[in-house]
Amino acid sequence: MSGIAVRGASEQGSTERSRGGTGAWWVLVRTWVAGLAVLAGLAVPLAVATPAAAQTGTFTYVTNFGSDSVSVVDTATNTVTATVPVGDGPFDVAVTPDGTRAYVANNNSDNVSVIDTTTNTVTATVPVGDMPRGVAITPDGTRAYVTNLGSDDVSVIDTAINTVIGSPIPVGNGPRSVAITPDGARAYVVNTISSDVSVIDTATNTVIATVPVGVNPVGVAITPDGTRAYVANTSSGSVSVVDTATNTVTTNILVGLAPIGVAITPDGARAYVTDNVQANVRVIDTATNTVIGNPIPVGLSPNEVAITPDGTRAYVANAGSDSVSVIDTTTNTVTTTVPVGDVPVGVAIGTLAAERTPTTLTLKVKKGKDARGNNGVTLKAKLTAEGQPLEGKTIDFTTDSTLLCTETTNSNGKATCKAPGKQDKKTCYTATFAGDDTYEPSTATVCKKYHYSKADTWPGLLDPTDVHDGVTDMVQPAMASAGLPD
Numbered sequence: 162m163s164g165i166a167v168r169g170a171s172e173q174g175s176t177e178r179s180r181g182g183t184g185a186w187w188v189l190v191r192t193w194v195a196g197l198a199v200l201a202g203l204a205v206p207l208a209v210a211t212p213a214a215a216q217t218g219t220f221t222y223v224t225n226f227g228s229d230s231v232s233v234v235d236t237a238t239n240t241v242t243a244t245v246p247v248g249d250g251p252f253d254v255a256v257t258p259d260g261t262r263a264y265v266a267n268n269n270s271d272n273v274s275v276i277d278t279t280t281n282t283v284t285a286t287v288p289v290g291d292m293p294r295g296v297a298i299t300p301d302g303t304r305a306y307v308t309n310l311g312s313d314d315v316s317v318i319d320t321a322i323n324t325v326i327g328s329p330i331p332v333g334n335g336p337r338s339v340a341i342t343p344d345g346a347r348a349y350v351v352n353t354i355s356s357d358v359s360v361i362d363t364a365t366n367t368v369i370a371t372v373p374v375g376v377n378p379v380g381v382a383i384t385p386d387g388t389r390a391y392v393a394n395t396s397s398g399s400v401s402v403v404d405t406a407t408n409t410v411t412t413n414i415l416v417g418l419a420p421i422g423v424a425i426t427p428d429g430a431r432a433y434v435t436d437n438v439q440a441n442v443r444v445i446d447t448a449t450n451t452v453i454g455n456p457i458p459v460g461l462s463p464n465e466v467a468i469t470p471d472g473t474r475a476y477v478a479n480a481g482s483d484s485v486s487v488i489d490t491t492t493n494t495v496t497t498t499v500p501v502g503d504v505p506v507g508v509a510i511g512t513l514a515a516e517r518t519p520t521t522l523t524l525k526v527k528k529g530k531d532a533r534g535n536n537g538v539t540l541k542a543k544l545t546a547e548g549q550p551l552e553g554k555t556i557d558f559t560t561d562s563t564l565l566c567t568e569t570t571n572s573n574g575k576a577t578c579k580a581p582g583k584q585d586k587k588t589c590y591t592a593t594f595a596g597d598d599t600y601e602p603s604t605a606t607v608c609k610k611y612h613y614s615k616a617d618t619w620p621g622l623l624d625p626t627d628v629h630d631g632v633t634d635m636v637q638p639a640m641a642s643a644g645l646p647d
Contacts (some may be wrong), residue, residue: 217515219469220278221476222263223485224251225502231265231274232485232501233281234476236469236510239487239497243281247274253295253338253465256511257302257320263511264305264318266293273307275323278513285323289316295338299345299363306348306361308336315339315350317366330366332359337379342387342405349390349403351378358392360408370408374401380423380465382432384447391432391445393420400434402450412450416443422465426472426490433475433488435463442466442477442486444493457493459486467508478505517601520546522556524592524605540565540578540607542592546600550574554600557593565590 221234233243248267275285290309305318314329333352348361360370375394390403417436432445441456460479475488487497558578568576596602
């Protein structure tokens with residue numbers, strides 16, 4: 162990286178955000194990097210789109226502030242598979258729950274680039290407020306919340322039409338980052354200059370609480386259960402833990418000199434915090450809210466951090482090293498360093514699943530004997546896709562949510578379960594194929610009844626005269642609709 166990256170005054174200089182002047186201070190303001198000031202002399206290489214076929218898998222998206230691009234890292238190989246040109250000064254990035262789009266906040270061009278992650282091309286550019294810094298997407302994928310540091314407000318993008326809806330939401334001074342609760346009901350906005358957090362009710366898009374935290378907060382992450390928000394305070398060297406039920410700080414954790422980014426593992430057990438000055442990452446045990454283990458050395462000026470959906474790795478954007486450090490969360494050691502663009506700042510991870518083939522599952526139930534010759538029922542399932550039997554697939558047989566047995570389909574796509582014991586005459590049975598990377602899930606349910614007189618016929622079921630072997634099979638094959646993971 163050409164130019165020099167140093168830690169700035171914790172983004173305090175943004176009190177001078179008017180565009181009226183043309184002095185050197187504006188150049189400095191416009192090149193801040195999450196607690197960094199990138200000085201004059203920055204050489205910006207031309208970003209060139211890397212054409213690629215539709216991709217599937219888990220990918221890390223890294224914003225390169227200095228080269229106006231996003232690097233796409235395949236987490237399976239930890240190599241850059243695409244470089245996507247975006248707006249001027251890309252800062253933060255967020256990926257939709259289905260993994261199909263990445264939203265990039267461009268600090269210098271006051272807009273958001275929307276990347277189609279299947280082709281790694283920009284499909285829309287959305288004007289927002291002044292100096293957009295942070296972006297987060299609601300769990301249902303319908304809205305993107307963008308913090309505008311220069312105009313002290315938040316823009317809300319309707320992701321269906323990629324247009325800002327409603328008026329900007331006024332928040333504190335210098336909004337930097339934003340995180341949304343798992344239920345989508347609240348957005349927590351970190352205001353780096355006023356040193357507090359604005360809590361937005363996403364139903365009304367109004368601020369319902371303001372929470373004082375440490376000095377110059379920058380990063381924020383919310384636990385998977387939605388009960389706590391962890392806020393990295395750059396100038397306090399601490400992380401504030403906010404109780405989201407009361408919107409009060411319950412504790413402050415010392416974590417080094419200049420914490421910037423924070424991410425929480427999918428199980429909620431650990432929080433990973435980058436230290437911009439000491440060039441390391443510290444790990445917090447969220448059960449005790451204490452730092453555990455030794456600091457993990459990474460690249461220079463680490464900024465944001467993101468964790469893979471399976472929780473096995475943490476990806477850290479090193480603005481001063483033009484690289485991403487990959488941390489094994491089991492050993493808390495760096496296993497790989499991935500070169501990316503110039504001044505990487507933001508990082509987000511998304512999973513893009515391959516389109517799966519629909520399946521059909523049928524189920525038949527007959528009175529019979531179990532494996533020991535005792536009275537019972539025999540359940541016979543058949544799994545097909547596009548009219549062809551599927552071999553080697555696992556079928557779960559249940560009744561009233563109780564697992565009876567698990568069997569594997571044979572070359573004819575059939576699996577048989579022999580359930581022991583006398584079953585209740587109103588019993589319903591279900592066969593389930595959970596699906597895999599290639600085939601969609603499907604289920605089938607059968608309810609049985611024994612042969613009774615017409616007076617005993619159950620409403621809504623077939624007449625007993627139509628019952629064969631005392632059992633009625635009401636086969637309900639189901640096809641699961643196609644969908645990508647969250």
